[in-house]
Amino acid sequence: MVQVCLATLLVFLREAELRVSQFVRDSPDHVKGFVPSDFVTVYRSLRAITEANLAAGTSLCEWGSGFGVVASLAAMLEFQVCGIEIERALVNASRRLADDFCLPVEFVHGSFVPSGAEADVEESHADSSSEYFWLVTDADDTYDELGRGPHDFDVVFAYPWPAEECLIEDIFEKYAAEEALLLTYTAYDSVRLRRKVRKVPGSS
Numbered sequence: 001m002v003q004v005c006l007a008t009l010l011v012f013l014r015e016a017e018l019r020v021s022q023f024v025r026d027s028p029d030h031v032k033g034f035v036p037s038d039f040v041t042v043y044r045s046l047r048a049i050t051e052a053n054l055a056a057g058t059s060l061c062e063w064g065s066g067f068g069v070v071a072s073l074a075a076m077l078e079f080q081v082c083g084i085e086i087e088r089a090l091v092n093a094s095r096r097l098a099d100d101f102c103l104p105v106e107f108v109h110g111s112f113v114p115s116g117a118e119a120d121v122e123e124s125h126a127d128s129s130s131e132y133f134w135l136v137t138d139a140d141d142t143y144d145e146l147g148r149g150p151h152d153f154d155v156v157f158a159y160p161w162p163a164e165e166c167l168i169e170d171i172f173e174k175y176a177a178e179e180a181l182l183l184t185y186t187a188y189d190s191v192r193l194r195r196k197v198r199k200v201p202g203s204s
Contacts, residue, residue, distance in 0.1 A: 002050055002078050009076065012101055013039055016069045023067065023093060034066055034090065037159045037185040043073045045183060045191045049155065050077050054193075056179045057154035063112040063168070068094025068105065070157055075103040079155065084112040084142050110142030114150050114175050150175040159185040172196065 020036055049055055058079050062071045065083025067090060075081045075098070083105060085091045091109045098105040143149050150156070156176060160168045165184070172182045176196050184192045 002047075004047075004076050008101075009043075012072070012076070013043075015100075016067065016072075016097060019093065019097060020067050020069070023089075027089070034087065035159070036066060037070065038189055039069050039073065041189065041191060042070050042157070042183075042185055045193070046070075046074055046077055046079075046157075049181065049183070049193070050079075054195075055154045055181055056177075059148075059153045060155040060157065061112070061150070061153040063156055063158040064160075065094060065107060066090055066159075068097055068107055070159075071105045071107070072098050072101065072103045074155075074157070075105050080104075082106040082108065082146055082148075084108055084110060084146075086111055106146070108142055108145050110145065112142065112150075113171065114143060115141060117171050117175065151177045151180075153177070153180060155181045155183060157183045157185075162187055169194070 016039065024034075060071075060074045060079040060081050062068075062074070062081070062083040065071050065085040068083050068085075071081045071083040071094070081104070083094060085094065085107065086109070088109055091107050094105075094107045098107070150171075153176070156172060158168050165186070168184065169182065172180070172194075173196060176182070178196055178198050180196050182192075182194050182196070186192060
């Protein structure tokens, strides 16, 4: 079982909260779409996944990694972690936070939407009546930079806006590996966990 020093965890969470608050306060043009999840709730969920051996492996990707707090928490739990974020300022802040705590997380700048899914995003955006729809597809080939594809991760974490939840699930179902887990934080301060299962031939 992975052992995380409680004192180290608390120091990290306190520092992360301070940096996020300062970032929001000091950014006159607040980064659009950036709303942090409840880090303790997500950490407990990740820990439950490890303790119950629910994941097929230890690779984890955070889609829309924001300040990188969840990715860093996953690294504390000995996941092999990367985070993908479209806002350059958040990528830089994420790297500084992880480096200051000596956490091995790879953060890349770009869109987590894989090549081939752009049309799905555009269609979902057109069908959505919400003004809060932040997914971007016009970034470079992020997965090429990582040297991995969405099918190479055992766990994916995301905090989608309500209008994006179904789309995130669709992208996961289409591009993730079989047996991979999708952990999402919701606007209702809760988490959802789903597994991509092998489809039985002839099933709909």
